[in-house]
Amino acid sequence: MTQRTRYFLTGSSLVLMVGLATGLVAFYNGSLPLGASTMEQSEFTYLPADSTAVAYADVRAIMDSEFRQKLRQVLPTGEEKDKLQAETGIDIERDIDTVVASFSGNRPDPSGAVVLVRGRFNDVQVETLARQHGAQVEEYRGKRMLLMTHDGPRMQPDGTTASAPSVGGLAFLEPGLMALGESAALKRAIDTNATKDDITKNADLMGLANDVRGGSNAWVVGRFDEMAGSPMMPEQVRAHLPAVQLFAVSAHVNGGVNGMIRADTRDDQAAEQLRDVVRGALAAGKLMAGQDAKIGAMLNSLQMTGTGKTVSLSFTVPAEVLDLLNGVAAMQNLGTGGIRK
Amino acid sequence: MSNSQKPPSFLYAALRVFDLSLGEMLWSRRTVFMGLVVGLPVLIAVIIRGLYALGAPAMHVNNATVTGPVVFGLMMWAFFIRFSVPVLGVFYGTSLIADEVEDKTITYLFSRPIPRGAVLVGKYLAYLVCTICVVLPSVVLVWLLIVPMGGSLGLHFIDLVKDLGLLALGLAVYGAVFALIGAAMKRPLLIGLLYVFGWETVVMLIPGYLKRFSVAYYLQGLVPHAMPSDSPLSLIQGIFREVPTLSEGLFWMAVICLGSLWLASRTVTRKEYVLEQ
Numbered sequence: 001m002t003q004r005t006r007y008f009l010t011g012s013s014l015v016l017m018v019g020l021a022t023g024l025v026a027f028y029n030g031s032l033p034l035g036a037s038t039m040e041q042s043e044f045t046y047l048p049a050d051s052t053a054v055a056y057a058d059v060r061a062i063m064d065s066e067f068r069q070k071l072r073q074v075l076p077t078g079e080e081k082d083k084l085q086a087e088t089g090i091d092i093e094r095d096i097d098t099v100v101a102s103f104s105g106n107r108p109d110p111s112g113a114v115v116l117v118r119g120r121f122n123d124v125q126v127e128t129l130a131r132q133h134g135a136q137v138e139e140y141r142g143k144r145m146l147l148m149t150h151d152g153p154r155m156q157p158d159g160t161t162a163s164a165p166s167v168g169g170l171a172f173l174e175p176g177l178m179a180l181g182e183s184a185a186l187k188r189a190i191d192t193n194a195t196k197d198d199i200t201k202n203a204d205l206m207g208l209a210n211d212v213r214g215g216s217n218a219w220v221v222g223r224f225d226e227m228a229g230s231p232m233m234p235e236q237v238r239a240h241l242p243a244v245q246l247f248a249v250s251a252h253v254n255g256g257v258n259g260m261i262r263a264d265t266r267d268d269q270a271a272e273q274l275r276d277v278v279r280g281a282l283a284a285g286k287l288m289a290g291q292d293a294k295i296g297a298m299l300n301s302l303q304m305t306g307t308g309k310t311v312s313l314s315f316t317v318p319a320e321v322l323d324l325l326n327g328v329a330a331m332q333n334l335g336t337g338g339i340r341k
Numbered sequence: 342m343s344n345s346q347k348p349p350s351f352l353y354a355a356l357r358v359f360d361l362s363l364g365e366m367l368w369s370r371r372t373v374f375m376g377l378v379v380g381l382p383v384l385i386a387v388i389i390r391g392l393y394a395l396g397a398p399a400m401h402v403n404n405a406t407v408t409g410p411v412v413f414g415l416m417m418w419a420f421f422i423r424f425s426v427p428v429l430g431v432f433y434g435t436s437l438i439a440d441e442v443e444d445k446t447i448t449y450l451f452s453r454p455i456p457r458g459a460v461l462v463g464k465y466l467a468y469l470v471c472t473i474c475v476v477l478p479s480v481v482l483v484w485l486l487i488v489p490m491g492g493s494l495g496l497h498f499i500d501l502v503k504d505l506g507l508l509a510l511g512l513a514v515y516g517a518v519f520a521l522i523g524a525a526m527k528r529p530l531l532i533g534l535l536y537v538f539g540w541e542t543v544v545m546l547i548p549g550y551l552k553r554f555s556v557a558y559y560l561q562g563l564v565p566h567a568m569p570s571d572s573p574l575s576l577i578q579g580i581f582r583e584v585p586t587l588s589e590g591l592f593w594m595a596v597i598c599l600g601s602l603w604l605a606s607r608t609v610t611r612k613e614y615v616l617e618q
Contacts, residue, residue: 012474019481026495
């Protein structure tokens with residue numbers, strides 16, 4: 001082998017190694033638990049290991065995004081947001097940085113759901129306002145909880161609704177971190193943190209979360225096979241997706257929304273069948289879209305990927321679609337005599 | 342006194358031929374062609390990245406915003422999977438023996454005390470190292486330039502590793518198939534081009550089992566990126582596309598590669614090459 005051949009091979013190997021090393025470093029920093037932000041890791045210690053689904057949203061990034069600004073012109077401001085501000089003094093748009101939620105079991109009632117909110121809260125103000133609205137203070141394992149009893153319709157295990165009292169509220173877990181949910185769910189979150197039997201022990205969900213969370217500011221992952229047992233799940237969905245075991249939805253919200261829906265099936269054959277269904281639906285959608293440029297653009301942004309047991313569908317909602325919705329909303333308001341700002 | 346020196350083993354002989362052929366192959370005119378084939382995607386990536394750095398508006402295809410990872414996926418399909426890999430396989434694979442016959446230098450190789458099959462295997466290994474050392478760095482450069490545009494290197498690292506593995510596998514399989522064609526047939530280049538751009542293109546559009554007799558079926562089925570639907574042909578291919586499982590794809594590609602290489606080696610050992618005067 002001549003000297004210049006050796007130089008060439010060395011140079012080529014160097015380029016390859018530098019590229020792979022860069023990718024590997026980025027992979028470990030952005031995707032694995034070791035590289036996850038400390039804040040996110042802290043939230044995970046309150047989520048039970050048997051969680052069926054986990055969701056995350058970088059509220060700050062989403063609220064500041066161009067997409068959100070456009071969405072505000074289309075959607076109403078929200079009574080629930082005003083109610084939360086009146087009862088606790090928390091302004092979702094300004095005070096909250098991130099939200100992490102988990103859901104355990106397949107029961108339709110909210111006793112298995114807990115929402116962890118990180119942001120800038122005035123604990124004293126929150127407690128004063130909550131007490132004015134009838135909240136009771138309770139200590140549990142050294143954490144302060146503000147609980148209120150609500151009477152209202154609750155979904156029963158058989159899927160029907162009936163009026164029943166529920167005790168829910170919030171708990172101050174750490175400075176800048178509070179939990180919202182029913183009393184039982186709040187206590188379970190505190191127990192989970194104390195016993196360390198948390199979501200990081202759930203290899204399936206953590207593996208999936210690590211795969212999707214890099215590069216997105218909102219994501220949800222879950223065990224579809226466990227959630228399918230819930231009466232809240234529509235029968236049509238349950239019947240058509242029996243082989244899906246895990247699912248994930250991730251999105252990066254900025255000017256528009258770039259996202260991905262992923263399903264992990266029990267075997268390669270089931271994945272192939274699911275791919276056929278998606279492929280058929282995409283082809284039918286393209287045929288039906290006809291000359292409609294906007295719908296055509298939406299459909300063209302759908303890209304199916306994945307090998308083996310994984311089926312992924314990436315999508316893009318361009319900012320232009322929101323402009324279109326704005327146009328429709330403006331037309332409707334003109335018809336009813338008012339323009340929403 | 343009798344000569345007690347034993348002839349070299351098959352492996353040693355193949356490695357000697359590899360050592361000899363690698364430099365020849367790397368600094369031949371064919372490599373200039375290969376440089377152009379794999380250099381074009383890098384050049385396009387540099388231009389796209391330059392425009393992005395200068396604040397050019399986001400790319401749109403049919404009014405949909407296209408991010409870096411999607412562009413990389415499209416480039417992988419268009420430049421590498423569908424073009425570079427089969428074309429390099431044809432140009433290099435068919436020439437492993439045909440060039441020696443054409444240059445009338447095969448006599449010198451066959452007159453050495455080494456197995457004839459080792460000549461082919463050594464040259465095949467040289468082809469593999471030569472093409473891998475040019476194609477894979479090019480893919481890595483495109484990936485480093487394109488994916489960070491609205492995407493995350495960490496998130497798409499696994500896809501890059503899969504891409505690199507697939508390209509290496511594709512070069513190995515196509516190279517072995519065309520080494521067989523080059524060893525067994527006259528006008529191997531023409532036959533190779535007909536196979537890649539005729540047979541493989543047609544069978545991939547037809548529903549049924551015929552596509553199983555192509556390398557593209559197994560290789561393209563394992564690509565982790567969405568297949569582009571940029572033309573009516575691609576759209577039809579997308580509708581009739583069947584994807585083999587990972588194990589099926591790997592198994593059949595290994596069978597095709599090793600089977601073709603064995604047959605090519607056997608052909609070279611048995612065939613009498615007539616040098617035209």
